Amino acid sequence: MTIGFIGLGRVGRALAVKSVQAGNRVILSNSRGPDSLTSYVAELGPLACAGTVAEAAQAEVVFLAVRWADISSALQGLPSWNNRIVVDTNNPILSDGTFVDLGEKTSSELVATQLPGARVVKAFNSLFAAWIEDEPVQPAGKRVVFVSGDDVEAKHTVKELIAAMGFAPIDLGGLVEGGRLQQAGQPLAALNLLLTN
Numbered sequence: 001m002t003i004g005f006i007g008l009g010r011v012g013r014a015l016a017v018k019s020v021q022a023g024n025r026v027i028l029s030n031s032r033g034p035d036s037l038t039s040y041v042a043e044l045g046p047l048a049c050a051g052t053v054a055e056a057a058q059a060e061v062v063f064l065a066v067r068w069a070d071i072s073s074a075l076q077g078l079p080s081w082n083n084r085i086v087v088d089t090n091n092p093i094l095s096d097g098t099f100v101d102l103g104e105k106t107s108s109e110l111v112a113t114q115l116p117g118a119r120v121v122k123a124f125n126s127l128f129a130a131w132i133e134d135e136p137v138q139p140a141g142k143r144v145v146f147v148s149g150d151d152v153e154a155k156h157t158v159k160e161l162i163a164a165m166g167f168a169p170i171d172l173g174g175l176v177e178g179g180r181l182q183q184a185g186q187p188l189a190a191l192n193l194l195l196t197n
């Protein structure tokens with residue numbers, strides 16, 4: 001599978017490493033262009049390349065991993081997503097650490113409105129970056145990744161990808177009800193759980 005990355009900070013890099021380890025091709029992107037990603041591409045090896053955001057967005061599965069305040073600019077001007085899968089890893093938190101007031105809406109609902117035609121699956125937002133970077137298979141079990149989304153097939157694809165990385169995906173249901181539970185500040189966020197074998 002080819003996986004695109006929009007944003008290559010701590011979360012994007014950790015997921016790119018694990019995607020390559022699982023045997024996937026990756027297309028990396030940020031706002032500064034492919035030349036700024038040369039060292040990461042070299043670290044990841046022949047399955048990795050750098051591209052523009054538009055090129056990364058053409059992959060079958062795309063991880064969106066930019067800060068909340070940068071989501072609109074990162075997605076600006078992209079063509080319709082044409083049923084491709086976008087994994088929303090983001091949390092509605094500003095750079096000073098304050099939570100954005102979303103009213104009654106969930107963060108992934110708001111992200112999805114900026115992804116016309118995409119099948120949006122929420123995952124990895126509830127783990128700190130250090131836990132995503134860490135080895136997911138521990139002696140006591142596999143690190144849990146919560147997954148929410150409305151499209152069953154898209155969610156199945158993402159769960160298979162997560163399992164191939166070594167994590168234990170747990171399906172919380174639809175994007176709104178499941179997404180709310182795993183959203184930052186909610187009961188299932190920031191939990192470092194292991195699923196025993």
Ligand SMILES: NC(=O)c1ccc[n+]([C@@H]2O[C@H](COP(=O)([O-])OP(=O)(O)OC[C@H]3O[C@@H](n4cnc5c(N)ncnc54)[C@H](OP(=O)(O)O)[C@@H]3O)[C@@H](O)[C@H]2O)c1
Binds near residue numbers: 032067073129
């Ligand atoms: N850090 C955590 O522990 C953690 C855990 C789970 C989820 N999250 C969530 O995951 C998301 C990413 O977090 P992070 O910690 O990885 O952030 P980060 O380290 O600040 O990385 C953000 C990335 O987005 C890129 N970017 C910024 N503007 C962009 C644009 N317009 N187009 C394309 N790329 C752009 C940045 O690169 P350039 O500036 O070079 O473009 C950078 O590679 C956030 O929403 C955060 O809430 C974070």
